[in-house]
Amino acid sequence: MRDPRYLISYAILLSLPPIFEILGIARLTSILAYSYIMSIYALSFALLLGYLGLLNFGHALFFGIGAYVTTYQILWAGVPYPLAMLASMLIGGLAGAGAAFISRKAFRGIPFAFITLTLLLIVYFLYKRRELRAISGSEQGLLVPTPQMFVSPLIPIMASLIIIAYMVVILIESRHRGVVASGTSRVSGTYLSRNNVTWLSAAALILSVSTYILTIGQMSKPEPYRVSANLYIVALITLYLVHMAIKMITETPVALIWIAIRDSEARAETMGYSSFSYKTLGLVIAGCFASLSGSLYISYSSNINPERAFNPILSIYGLIYSIIGGLYPIEGPILGAILVSIIENFLADYMGGWSLVIIGVAFIVIIWLLPNGLAFYLWRARVGVIKGITRRIARIKSRE
Amino acid sequence: MSLETLFSALVDGVALGFIFLLLSLGLSIVFGLMRIVNFSHGSIFTWGAYIGYEISSRTNNFFLGLLTSSLVAGLIGILTERFLLKIRREALAQVIITIGLMLLLDRLAWLRWGDITYIWFPQWLEGSVSIGPAIMYKYRVFLIVVGAILSTTIYYFFTRTKYGLIIRAGIDDREMIQTFGANIEGMFTLAFTIGSILAGVAGFLLVPWQGVYPSIGTNYLLYAFAIVVIGGIGSITGTIVASMLVGIAQQMCSYYVPYLTEISIFTIMILVLLLKPAGLLGRGTE
Numbered sequence: 114m115r116d117p118r119y120l121i122s123y124a125i126l127l128s129l130p131p132i133f134e135i136l137g138i139a140r141l142t143s144i145l146a147y148s149y150i151m152s153i154y155a156l157s158f159a160l161l162l163g164y165l166g167l168l169n170f171g172h173a174l175f176f177g178i179g180a181y182v183t184t185y186q187i188l189w190a191g192v193p194y195p196l197a198m199l200a201s202m203l204i205g206g207l208a209g210a211g212a213a214f215i216s217r218k219a220f221r222g223i224p225f226a227f228i229t230l231t232l233l234l235i236v237y238f239l240y241k242r243r244e245l246r247a248i249s250g251s252e253q254g255l256l257v258p259t260p261q262m263f264v265s266p267l268i269p270i271m272a273s274l275i276i277i278a279y280m281v282v283i284l285i286e287s288r289h290r291g292v293v294a295s296g297t298s299r300v301s302g303t304y305l306s307r308n309n310v311t312w313l314s315a316a317a318l319i320l321s322v323s324t325y326i327l328t329i330g331q332m333s334k335p336e337p338y339r340v341s342a343n344l345y346i347v348a349l350i351t352l353y354l355v356h357m358a359i360k361m362i363t364e365t366p367v368a369l370i371w372i373a374i375r376d377s378e379a380r381a382e383t384m385g386y387s388s389f390s391y392k393t394l395g396l397v398i399a400g401c402f403a404s405l406s407g408s409l410y411i412s413y414s415s416n417i418n419p420e421r422a423f424n425p426i427l428s429i430y431g432l433i434y435s436i437i438g439g440l441y442p443i444e445g446p447i448l449g450a451i452l453v454s455i456i457e458n459f460l461a462d463y464m465g466g467w468s469l470v471i472i473g474v475a476f477i478v479i480i481w482l483l484p485n486g487l488a489f490y491l492w493r494a495r496v497g498v499i500k501g502i503t504r505r506i507a508r509i510k511s512r513e
Numbered sequence: 514m515s516l517e518t519l520f521s522a523l524v525d526g527v528a529l530g531f532i533f534l535l536l537s538l539g540l541s542i543v544f545g546l547m548r549i550v551n552f553s554h555g556s557i558f559t560w561g562a563y564i565g566y567e568i569s570s571r572t573n574n575f576f577l578g579l580l581t582s583s584l585v586a587g588l589i590g591i592l593t594e595r596f597l598l599k600i601r602r603e604a605l606a607q608v609i610i611t612i613g614l615m616l617l618l619d620r621l622a623w624l625r626w627g628d629i630t631y632i633w634f635p636q637w638l639e640g641s642v643s644i645g646p647a648i649m650y651k652y653r654v655f656l657i658v659v660g661a662i663l664s665t666t667i668y669y670f671f672t673r674t675k676y677g678l679i680i681r682a683g684i685d686d687r688e689m690i691q692t693f694g695a696n697i698e699g700m701f702t703l704a705f706t707i708g709s710i711l712a713g714v715a716g717f718l719l720v721p722w723q724g725v726y727p728s729i730g731t732n733y734l735l736y737a738f739a740i741v742v743i744g745g746i747g748s749i750t751g752t753i754v755a756s757m758l759v760g761i762a763q764q765m766c767s768y769y770v771p772y773l774t775e776i777s778i779f780t781i782m783i784l785v786l787l788l789k790p791a792g793l794l795g796r797g798t799e
Binding site: 162168215216218219223224226227228230231232234235238239242244425429432433436437466467469470472473474475476477480481484 | 544550552597600601605606608609610612613614615616617618619620621623624735738739742746772775776779780782783786787790791
C-alpha cells in the first residue's frame with residue numbers, strides 16, 4: 114500500500130485529463146474513465162480465476178446487481194451516491210455468498226462456470242421481460258441523473274488534499290523507517306532493491322505537479338467537461354484503492370491457502386482447510402468489487418438497462434481482459450482492460466462495422482504472440498532494463 | 514388447451530429437439546474430449562445456415578444446400594482445429610481464440626447479409642399434412658424424419674464404429690487411450706470436424722422454419738450450453754435426452770406461457786446442476 118511507485122504511476126494518470134484537453138483529445142478522458150471501471154471489474158474476475166481457479170461465467174451478475182442496486186437507491190430513496198456505492202458493494206458481497214451457497218455442490222471447474230452462467234441468464238431474461246419494465250427499464254433503460262458531486266468542483270480539490278495528505282504520511286513514515294515497499298508480490302517472490310531517497314523525491318515532485326495541474330485544470334470549465342473529468346478522478350481513485358486492496362489480499366496467508374486449494378483441493382482439505390469457506394470468501398470479495406464497478410458504471414452511462422448490466426458477453430469480457438493482460442502479476446487485468454477498451458473505442462470510430470472483425474483477429478493474434486499476457490512481458494522487460502543498468506554500472510566501476 | 518394444440522406443440526418440440534441435438538452434440542463431444550468451451554460453435558451454425566440459404570435459394574435445390582452447408586461448416590471446423598487451436602495448448606487461451614473467432618464470424622456474416630431475416634422454403638415441403646387429430650406443417654414433420662435418420666447414424670457411429678468408440682473412450686480418460694496408441698490429435702480433429710458439420714446442418718435445417726439472421730447462432734448457443742450441461746458433458750445419450758427435454762419444454766412454453774420460455778429452460782438447468790452437478794447422465798465430475 115505504501116509502495117511509492119504505485120502512487121507515482123497513479124498520480125501521473127490522475128493529472129492526464131487537463132493534458133488531454135490541451136492536446137485536443139478530451140474524448141480520451143471518458144474512454145479511460147470507462148476503462149478504469151472495467152479494470153475494477155477485471156480485477157475481481159482475475160482474483161477468482163487466478164487465485165482460486167474459479168472460472169466465473171456469471172460474473173456480470175455482480176456487475177448488474179451493483180448497477181441496479183445503486184440506481185434503485187438513487188432513484189427511489191434519494192441516497193447520496195457514495196453511500197449508495199457502499200451499500201451496493203455490501204449487496205454484491207451478499208450475492209457472492211448466495212452464489213457460493215447455490216453452487217456448493219459443484220464448486221469447481223466447468224460445472225461452477227455453468228451454474229453461475231445459468232444464474233446470470235435467469236436474471237438477464239427475467240429483467241428483459243416487458244412485464245418488469247418498472248424495475249428493469251426494459252429496452253429504454255432507467256435514466257439515472259448525474260450525481261450532484263460530479264458537477265461540483267469539490268472532487269479535484271478533495272483529490273488533491275488526499276494526495277497531499279498521503280505524501281505527508283509517506284514522508285513522515287520514511288523518516289524513521291525508510292520506505293516500506295513490498296516488491297511486486299510476495300507470492301511471485303521477487304524483491305527489487307531501490308534507493309529510497311530517489312523514489313521519495315521523485316514522488317514528491319510528481320505529486321505536487323499533478324495536484325497543481327489537477328486543481329488549475331478544472332477552473333472555469335464547462336459542465337460536461339467537468340463531469341467527465343470528475344468521473345475520471347473518482348474512477349481512478351477507486352481503481353487505486355481496489356488495486357491496493359487486492360494486492361494486499363494476495364499477499365496475505367489467505368491467498369496462499371487459495372493457491373493451495375486451486376492447485377490441489379484434496380490436499381488442502383486434508384491439511385484441514387475448508388475449501389468451501391475459502392472459496393466463499395473469494396467469491397464474496399470478488400462480488401463486492403464487481404458490484405462496485407457496476408455502481409461506478411451508472412455514472413458513466415447514466416442509463417441502465419439489462420442489455421448493459423446483465424449481458425453474458427460482459428462475463429466473457431472479464432476473461433478477455435484477464436487473459437490478454439495476463440493473470441499474474443495482478444496489474445495484468447488492469448492493463449488488459451485499459452488496452453482493450455481503448456482499442457475497441459478507436460476501432461469503432463475509424464473502422465465502423467469492421468471493428469469487431471478486427472477485434473476478433475486481434476484477440477487471436479495477441480494470444481498467439483503474448484502467451485503470458487501483456488503485464489508479464491512489461492514486467493520482464495523492466496527487470497531486464499534494471500539488470501542492464503546495474504551491469505553497465507558494474508562495468509564502469511571495474512574499468513576505473 | 515385443446516388436444517390438437519398440445520399435439521402440435523409436441524411435434525414442434527420434437528422437431529426443435531432434433532435441431533438442438535445436432536447443434537449441441539458437437540459442443541458436448543469437443544467439451545468432453547478437448548476440455549474447451551467452444552464459443553465459435555454458434556457462429557459455425559450461422560454460417561452453415563447462410564451458405565445453405567444462398568446455394569439453395571439460387572439453385573432451388575434443398576439437398577444441394579444441405580451438402581454445401583455441411584461442407585463449408587466442416588471446412589471452418591477443420592481449419593479452426595488444425596490451425597487456430599494449435600496456437601496455444603492451454604484451455605483458457607483456446608477459449609479466448611474461439612471467442613475471437615465468434616466475434617469475427619458473426620460480424621462478417623452481419624457485414625455480408627445485414628440484419629434481415631432470410632427464409633427459404635423448398636416448394637415440395639410447403640403446406641401442411643394431417644396426422645391423427647392435428648394438422649401439422651409438412652416441414653416440421655420432415656424435420657423429425659431427417660433428424661431421426663441423422664441421429665441414428667450418429668448414434669451408430671459413436672457406439673458401433675472404431676473411431677466413435679475411441680472418441681468416447683477419450684472423453685472418459687484421455688491419457689489412457691494415448692497409452693493404448695490411439696492418435697489423439699487425429700481424434701481431436703475428427704471430433705471437432707464432425708461437431709462443426711452437425712452444427713452447419715442444424716443451421717441450414719432451421720432456415721425454412723425460423724429463418725437466419727446474424728445472431729441466431731449465438732442465441733441458440735446458449736440453449737446448446739444448457740443442453741450439454743443438463744445431459745452431462747460428453748454423454749451421447751444424455752445429450753439426446755436433454756435435447757428432447759429442452760426442445761419440448763421450449764415449444765410447450767412458447768405455446769402456453771410465452772413469457773417464461775427462456776426462464777423455464779434455465780431453471781431446469783439449474784435444478785439439474787444442483788441435484789446432479791455432472792448432468793442427468795454424465796459420469797463423475799472433473
